[in-house]
Amino acid sequence: MSKNLIQPRTLKGFRDFLPEMMLPREQLIDTCKQVYRSFGFAPIETPTLEYFEILAGKGSEETDRQMYHFQDSGERHVGMRFDLTVPLARFVSQHSQALGMPFKRYHIATVWRGESPQAGRFREFMQCDFDTIGTTSLTADIETGLVIVELLIAIGVGGFQVRINNRKVLNGLLDKSGLAEHATSVLRVIDKLPKIGPARVSEELKSTCTANDQQIASILEFANITGTNQEILITLDRLVAGNELGELGCSELRTLVETYDSLGLPSEQIQIDPSIARGLDYYTGTIFESFLTAIPKIGSVCSGGRYDNLADLFTKEKLPGIGASLGLDRLLAAMEQLGQLPKTKTPAAVMIANFDAxxxxVYLELARKLRQKRINVELYPEPKKLGIQFKHADRRGMEAVIVAGPDDVAKRVVQVKWLASGEQSEVSLDASASLLASELSSKLQIRLG
RNA sequence: GUGGCCAUAGCUCAAUUGGUUAGAGCGCUGGUUUGUGGCACCAGAGGUUGAGGGUUCAAUUCCCUUUGGCCACCCCA
Known part of the structure; x- marks a missing residue:
């Protein structure tokens, strides 16, 4: 009769998260919130499902293909969101009167894309978006870059580099060289440059974008520019000279870089990279991508840009925006590969041993007192042998175990044992909560509720 | 969606050219006589070899299909 068990399994590209993964994952979410809030971004939430027409045709042809969609029982054609930016465009169009402009929001939520999974690439993953809507001011662009830098520093992933570019520069150049009508496909090809190299890029430009040799040469020169930010800007100025849009893009890029410089950001952290183009169709100005120096192969962990026309499809109001998105699950996968995740399996810092039935x-009271001091406490549920209880606490990575047997209880004391050092001391029952609180505050912050 | 590589216990891997009851380490559960974890020793649970079909006297081993993982294309967080 046990033959007909259903095999427990998860769908391709979808995953379960065990406590040792969820603890750092939730910590990342907290860090995002903290950084976003520090810049004044406010939280919002939108539905998982949207009318298909809201989502369709907004990202790119590719995102349309990858979108999960179906008809609900009321025959409505429904899509699952594949990013948080398109729902945001709908959201601000629908609520702009209530929100007022400019509007800054963050949105941390799961999105779905039916693409082929790989390392750091899943069908269900969490994005942590922040956006500023209703202003074309470059200050918003500058702050977007600052948020990314602050975020990656706060997360503590080690070395990283934020690369910036500007679609106006790209489009201006294409305009100037007569390739404007193939802009999208040219941008896609440029994006591949670091991966496939200049030879194959020029092949593809020729075949898919019908570019001639001169056009290819200028595109390659553009995408291949290297040097300091200042050197790159000088070359860019020369390449776009005479094209109004391109010149504007260059001056925007210059403003960003010079501002970051005067704010004292190290130039390794924010670097102009003319080859980044972003596949998404909706970007119109500044674009960002960011890579971890320890594991660039996993792809961009935080990217975004300016999109001045995204809400045009939903409203006649002018609602330009800029923002970026941290790929939380990709970042987590990177940190796991780099061995940066702690192996803690519990949020509890302290366990109270269950000694005496x-x-x-007494145990429940003590646990409550500790929680009032913001210490996460687990009370072992049954009075098993102490060895078993200690092992339980140790295996899960707790900091301390409190033991109070009948003799201790009679004397109104407890034994506090620190698992890492093995030190044990007797403290009075009444003082134990505050004592532990001060001891623990110098240890792992992560487990202080 | 296309192509390539892979699939044995929770994890990392064994199993002589296809040969009989598929093993080890780690982990897990419990024990080493009852107020203390990490070390050591002992025991136990856990696999219809991812699943389904085929070839064969015989399949973990060969073939097909399927599912999943990784890689490339594509695209992206």
Missing amino acids: NSQT
Whole structure:
């Protein structure tokens, strides 16, 4: 009769998260919130499902193909969101009167894309978006870059580099060289430059974008520019000279870089990279991508840009925006590969051993006092042998175990044992909560509720 | 969606050219006589070899299909 068990399994590209993954994952989410809030971004939430027409045709042809969609029982054609930016465009169009402009929001939520999974690439993953809507001011662009830098520093992933570019520069150049009508496909090809090299890029430009040799040469020169930010800007100025849009893009890029410089950001952290283009169709100005120096192969962990026309499809109001998105699950996968995740399996910092069946109330009271001091406490549920209980606490990575047997309870004391050092001391029951609180505050912050 | 590589216990891997009851380490559960984890020793649970079909006297091993993982294309967080 046990033959007909259903095999427990998860869908391709979808995953379960065990406590040791969820603890750092939730910590990342907290860090995002903290950084976003520090810049004044406010939280919002939108539905998982949208009318298909809201989502369709907004990202790119590719995102349309990858979108999960179906008809609900009321025959409505429904899509699952593949990013948080398109729902945001709908959201601000629908609520602009209530929100007022400019509007800054963050949105941390799951999105779905039916693409082929790989390392750091899933069908269900979490994005942490922040956006500023209703202003074309470059200050918003500058702050977007600052948020990314602050975020990656706060997360503590080690070395990283934010690369910036500007679609106006790209489009201006294409305009100037007569390739404007193939802009999208040219941009896609440029994006591949670091991966496939200049030879194959020029092949593809010729075949898919019908570019001539001169056009290819200028595109390659553009995408291949290297040097300091200042050197790159000088070359860019020369390449776009005479094209109004391109010149504007260059001056925007210059403003960003010079501002970051005067704010004292190290130039390794924010670098102009003319080859980044972003596949998404909706970007119109500044674009960002960011890579971890330890594991660039996993792809961009935080990217975004300016999109001045995204809400045009939903409203006649002018609602330009800029923002970026941290790929939380990709970042987590990177940190796992780099061995940066702690192996803690519990949020509890302290365990109260369950020694004596008659002292349950004492334990429960003590646990409550510790929680009032913002210490996460687990009370072992049954009075098993102490060895077992200690092992339980140790295996899960707790900091301390509190033991109070009948003799201790009679004397109004507890034994506090620190698992890492093995030190043990007797403290009075009444003082133990505050004592532990001060001891623990110098240890792992992560487990202080 | 296309192509390539892979699939044995929770994890990392064994199993002589296809040969009989598929093994080890780590992990897990419990024990080493009852107030203390990490070390050591002992025991136990856990696999219809991812699943389904085929070839064969015989399949973990060969073939097909399927599912999943990784890689490339594509695209992206």
